[in-house]
Amino acid sequence: MKKDKLTDDEQLAFIDYLKNSLKNGFSINSSLEIMPALWPKRATTLNCLSERMQTGASLADELFKLGFSNTTVVQINLSLQQGNLIECLEQLSVLHRLKHAQIRKLQAELTYPFVLAGMMALLLVFMQTFVVSNLGNGSDHSGDCLILVLVLCVIGGSSLIAQIVWLLKKQDYRSLTKLAKYPLIGPTITLYIRYILVYDIGLLLASGFSLQKMCEYAADQQKGSLQQALGLKIQKKLLQGQALVEIIKEEPFLPDSLILFLKTGSKRKFLSQQCLLLGKSLFLELTYQIEKMVVNVQPVCFVLIGLCVIGMYLKLLLPMYAMMQGM
Structure with missing residues (x-):
């Protein structure tokens, strides 16, 4: 549903949080479990995301449902399978910041x-x-x-x-x-x-x-x-x-x-x-x-x-x- 999709600013915040969490040694599932407590306004959406990830859902597919573009989803999917997710998130963060600054x-x-x-x-x-x-x-x-x-x-x-x-x-x-x-x-x-x-x-x-x-x-x-x-x-x-x-x-x-x-x-x-x-x-x-x-x-x-x-x-x-x- 449209209300469950993240705005551009929220997508950037999501990428930044996940990148920093992974850099500090947390797994993807652990990072998503903590996120609702840090982001009360989106607690319901993030709780659903965490539950689906616990049942074996694909992160790329879930991000697509949250409003991330096709290009972003594929890049994250590629990086997950290649083991360089943090580097990919850093690249996406730079791109999103450039877009927001120019807007x-x-x-x-x-x-x-x-x-x-x-x-x-x-x-x-x-x-x-x-x-x-x-x-x-x-x-x-x-x-x-x-x-x-x-x-x-x-x-x-x-x-x-x-x-x-x-x-x-x-x-x-x-x-x-x-x-x-x-x-x-x-x-x-x-x-x-x-x-x-x-x-x-x-x-x-x-x-x-x-x-x-x-x-x-x-x-x-x-x-x-x-x-x-x-x-x-x-x-x-x-x-x-x-x-x-x-x-x-x-x-x-x-x-x-x-x-x-x-x-x-x-x-x-x-x-x-x-x-x-x-x-x-x-x-x-x-x-x-x-x-x-x-x-x-x-x-x-x-x-x-x-x-x-x-x-x-x-x-x-x-x-x-x-x-x-x-x-």
Whole structure:
């Protein structure tokens, strides 16, 4: 049920608590048993989670029920089976904190434009009610047309943003593929996916997995998830006899840097270190791209507000100009 799902802030708190508890030597079940006492507001939900875990339920499946995304669930499932859950939780904690920090920054950037937009809406109502009605409608409706176009743009932009937020919450292969095709945010989404995949590949290589085993392992993960869909896709191409280099070139979610690593002919341990290092560089680039996107939001809003001001002036002045011509 929706009331049992954790919010984004609660998911971050859950990850941080579980990570710190495991670092202090507690098992997963012991950590979950203590959590309801430390989190009274969510005691009922956490008690149910602890009881299901005691009966042998999968942590990944339970986290999916609590509202965690497909990508997060699969990463936790992979780390559980590879024995590096603490490292995975640290990575997820960093990602969630980055997301929350950028959301807060975005809210701060949008506060001033939204206040201005509200004031302009009130001014527009005043002009329509008291000024334009007294001056007469006039024959030129350029101001009305511009404002109407801007209103339609705002409605379309709002629906687009709502769709993006919905797809980001799902984070399965289909939704991430759609997001990667969106203008402006597409390259950043692709960079995020590459970071996730390269990091997972590095962990699997460190555990001694071969390419075929990696594909089989990924194909057994949460149905519809990014890792499961790509695992099936790559496995199918390998069975058809396609070379790995060609597969990497054709798959937009796999960086070409992996081809260079393969050509060096290094052992799995060294390849794992290279992938993890590449993952860190991709994360730094991802951080930069997200900050750049957030900073550019406010100028775009001011451009739209400027166009609205022009529309309001046209709406006010053109009827006056028509009246002066009729004198």
